[in-house]
Amino acid sequence: MTGYSVDGTRLWSRLMDMAEIGSTTNGGSHRLSLSQDDEDGRELFLAWCKNRGFAPVFDKIGNLFVRRAGRNPAAPPVVIGSHLDTQPNGGRFDGVLGVLAGLEVLETLEDLGIATETPVEVAVWTNEEGARFQPAMMGSGVHCGVHPLAEALAAADASGVPVARELKRFGYDSGMEPGNRATGSYLELHIEQGPVLEQEEKTIGVVTGGQAIRWYTLTLSGEETHAGPMPMAMRRDPVRHLAAVTELVYRSGLTDPDARATIGKIETLPGSINVMPGQVCLSVDLRHPGEAALEHMHGALAEGIARLNTAAEGVDIRLEQIWHSPAVSFDAQLIEAVRTGAAARGYPSRDMVSGAGHDAFHLAKLAPATMIFVPCRDGISHNAREYTAPEHVEAGANVLLDVALQAAGVRALAGGTA
Numbered sequence: 001m002t003g004y005s006v007d008g009t010r011l012w013s014r015l016m017d018m019a020e021i022g023s024t025t026n027g028g029s030h031r032l033s034l035s036q037d038d039e040d041g042r043e044l045f046l047a048w049c050k051n052r053g054f055a056p057v058f059d060k061i062g063n064l065f066v067r068r069a070g071r072n073p074a075a076p077p078v079v080i081g082s083h084l085d086t087q088p089n090g091g092r093f094d095g096v097l098g099v100l101a102g103l104e105v106l107e108t109l110e111d112l113g114i115a116t117e118t119p120v121e122v123a124v125w126t127n128e129e130g131a132r133f134q135p136a137m138m139g140s141g142v143h144c145g146v147h148p149l150a151e152a153l154a155a156a157d158a159s160g161v162p163v164a165r166e167l168k169r170f171g172y173d174s175g176m177e178p179g180n181r182a183t184g185s186y187l188e189l190h191i192e193q194g195p196v197l198e199q200e201e202k203t204i205g206v207v208t209g210g211q212a213i214r215w216y217t218l219t220l221s222g223e224e225t226h227a228g229p230m231p232m233a234m235r236r237d238p239v240r241h242l243a244a245v246t247e248l249v250y251r252s253g254l255t256d257p258d259a260r261a262t263i264g265k266i267e268t269l270p271g272s273i274n275v276m277p278g279q280v281c282l283s284v285d286l287r288h289p290g291e292a293a294l295e296h297m298h299g300a301l302a303e304g305i306a307r308l309n310t311a312a313e314g315v316d317i318r319l320e321q322i323w324h325s326p327a328v329s330f331d332a333q334l335i336e337a338v339r340t341g342a343a344a345r346g347y348p349s350r351d352m353v354s355g356a357g358h359d360a361f362h363l364a365k366l367a368p369a370t371m372i373f374v375p376c377r378d379g380i381s382h383n384a385r386e387y388t389a390p391e392h393v394e395a396g397a398n399v400l401l402d403v404a405l406q407a408a409g410v411r412a413l414a415g416g417t418a
């Protein structure tokens with residue numbers, strides 16, 4: 001612990017003020033990426049920054065950066081980031097907490113007159129949610145060279161409006177080239193979006209990394225035919241094997257408590273009551289914190305499908321992998337700093353792996369990175385009911401401050417001065 005603390009009341013009131021922009025009748029927030037509401041939220045954030053003398057810069061994908069100088073201006077900054085966009089009818093904390101806690105760290109340093117060795121910077125990443133434009137985590141992905149800028153600019157929403165047009169509307173097209181900034185280390189405070197911390201009465205989640213994810217299209221193909229004339233024994237009916245296939249998917253997810261298997265979509269073709277379908281398509285999402293364990297889940301599923309031997313009945317089953325996001329491991333030193341920071345302040349904590357995707361996953365490719373989780377009520381997120389208690393917000397921001405100070409070269413409180 002550094003002996004310094006954030007102003008929890010200021011941070012809480014800012015969270016509530018931000019929630020007024022794009023507020024929904026049921027108490028949530030609706031700020032789709034690059035909408036007028038999202039831009040209004042960014043303007044409010046920038047007004048708070050400018051009020052403290054922090055000048056923002058932005059890049060061509062609309063990522064915002066706000067820097068507080070360090071003693072050594074040439075040193076790469078400690079970057080604290082997250083997002084201000086929300087899901088449709090989303091909550092008040094997802095993403096917003098990370099950005100406003102970052103600003104709270106900068107303001108605390110100002111209030112207390114603390115000089116850091118490296119600069120400390122707050123980043124607001126464009127389109128983290130992926131609700132309006134795909135892919136999700138777009139701004140951080142472009143920043144880290146994962147997505148080409150041109151592809152991201154061309155991504156269009158459901159009504160055909162491309163990202164580029166909205167960026168131009170709000171003036172971001174005149175920004176710097178994305179990725180043209182050094183990052184010394186990256187920190188992100190986020191709500192857990194799951195029930196574990198609350199259930200175990202922990203205040204801080206020490207995030208060691210992110211799950212590996214594989215997406216598949218699973219297709220069962222036979223031959224469609226009229227529901228009446230064709231005798232059952234002569235049909236090539238893929239639906240007959242649907243139950244066996246879904247059982248295999250679920251079995252792969254029940255191998256150990258860290259495994260997850262989800263069938264999100266099931267579609268029959270042509271999808272008519274009196275037609276025996278010629279095809280059934282399923283989406284499969286497999287996850288595990290360990291790459292080898294995920295590989296094992298994949299193997300078990302593929303083998304199980306091969307063993308079903310449906311060819312004898314004229315049904316072909318194909319498992320096609322369409323996406324793989326490797327497991328993410330955060331930086332050991334930063335993880336330890338979160339762990340010891342929480343312990344020094346007396347906050348109960350536990351190690352955990354993030355089940356959801358975050359901007360920090362991309363940033364971990366550029367620099368040492370980690371995340372800090374705080375509990376959210378009933379584990380509910382992407383929902384107007386999303387709620388994190390003020391004391392947990394403050395606790396998370398305090399640990400963020402401790403780790404940021406350590407990373408930025410302020411070790412401990414020495415006789416009241418830094």
Ligand SMILES: [Zn+2]
Pocket residue numbers: 083094095128190
């Ligand atoms: Zn988020």
